[in-house]
Amino acid sequence: QSVLTQPPSVSGAPGQRVTISCTGSSSNIGAGYDVHWYQQLPGTAPKLLIYGNSNRPSGVPDRFSGSKSGTSASLAISGLQAEDEADYYCQSYDSSLSGYVFGTGTKVTVL
């Protein structure tokens, strides 16, 4: 069972803004460890979407943004597009587990 909790699913119409939460604890996000986000399109490997809480790798549209506060982090997708339909995972480090942990994952559906 993951120590980072995400909503199982979120949905929105094209052009809308959706947000995905990632709730952790004092041993991971709350301890100051960075949060990264990955996008996994159906049948493919995960792709780094946001690193260091709010930074986008080269090539990632600025429609994607990340933030972190306290023991939680969020990923926002603005101007939702059909191609954004995928699974999204947050990831951090947990000092109690002494290892890297992923969130439970969120499926984004474009209505």
Place this chain on the structure above:
Amino acid sequence: QVQLQESGPGLVKPSGTLSLTCAVSGGSISSSNWWSWVRQPPGKGLEWIGEIYHSGSTNYNPSLKSRVTISVDKSKNQFSLKLSSVTAADTAVYYCARAPDTKLHAFDIWGQGTMVTVSS
């Protein structure tokens, strides 16, 4: 551009040992990066298995540590995973991934993944 490619048997018998290799191309495994294994059971989320540095230093997921060995072969520019005493619960897509040796430690490059089924 660095690319990763997993290889190994797609079927392993229960109680046996799962062995996979990740070939690194377009760059050196001796660069300042950690090399990881991550797995994903069918229809489920991602689980970090462990990582290795070119020096041989390793870190493992405590829940799998007793069964996992990750090694590096600098001459072949590849690293490997061995998971012993496998059960059906180890059936998953196994990915290798790279994380630069910085405080951020994000998995920035991934292999395409290889499906491993544990079954008799």
